[in-house]
Amino acid sequence: MQKNREFNVWIVEDDVMFKESLEDLMNVYNEFNLVHSVDSVEKAIQVFGVKEKPDIILQDIGLPGLSGIEAISIYKKLYPEVFIIILTIFDDDERVFDAIKAGADGYLLKRTPGTEIVNGMKQVLNGGASISPPIAKKMMRMLVNPSTKKKTESVLTDRELVILKYLVDGLTINAVAEKLIISRHTVDTHTKNIYRKLHVHNRINLVSVALKKGLI
Structure with a gap:
């Protein structure tokens, strides 16, 4: 993560209260520049190439229209270098692995505290992975x-x-x-x-x- 640089953030979330809490969170940190916040994948796709290119997208899974998992491959084709963190209430095996297979760079549960979401974003921007502890344990249990x-x-x-x-x-x-x-x-x-x-x-x-x- 480069110092003294703002990273462009997009939010794709249909839960109004949670979306607003993420917007407020991004506005607290100088290193993040909230460029775009919408409630569907389709709206996000419409402004690719129009709005400033995202460095990182905070993405829900359960959305109207295209799902967050379907969106991952679309975003990666449009901007291969973009980082995508899934923020969701779902922790079931199928969704976790579908998101990982699709190319998600992080998978955090919505109950994750704001400071940990920000730390997860920084980890991803530094080339790491950001996974909620319950999800990490689930991966270990399923894979080993x-x-x-x-x-x-x-x-x-x-x-x-x-x-x-x-x-x-x-x-x-x-x-x-x-x-x-x-x-x-x-x-x-x-x-x-x-x-x-x-x-x-x-x-x-x-x-x-x-x-x-x-x-x-």
């Missing part, structure tokens, strides 16, 4: 098979496996570089190779695949 002791043979090098563990633990690229006493560029190169080899596109996908393959 206690009876499977043998790990899948890894396609990653030893150094990539070390970096993978740090990434899954939530460390930023800079923090990993400091831990391993190597350059940020080297860590970034290894990270791109890890993503390519595991066929993932963001940190949440990485956690999911790493757990499923028994790499961590």
Whole structure:
């Protein structure tokens, strides 16, 4: 996350009270510039290319018309570099994994305190993942098979496996570089190779695949 820079935020939420609370929250923090706030995916799509490009979108799932999950792939096609955090009341297995598979960069429950939502946004902008603790526990429970002791043979090098563990633990690229006493560029190169080899596109996908393959 670059210092002294405002990040453009879009909100897509049909619950009026919650949308207004998010708007108020964004207006408190100087690093966030609330550009657009609407109650449907269709309205958000209409202003892509008209309003200032979003750096991060706070997105509900249960919306009139297109769902928040359907919207993720649309947003990513329009702006591949945009970060998307799902904010929802739903914590069921199907919706969680549908959102992750679609490319969500974070998944937070609406009961998450405002300060933690902001911290989650900063984590995502720093290249991390933002997941509510109950969702993280659910992912672990669903993905880890206690009876499977043998790990899948890894396609990653030893150094990539070390970096993978740090990434899954939530460390930023800079923090990993400091831990391993190597350059940020080297860590970034290894990270791109890890993503390519595991066929993932963001940190949440990485956690999911790493757990499923028994790499961590």
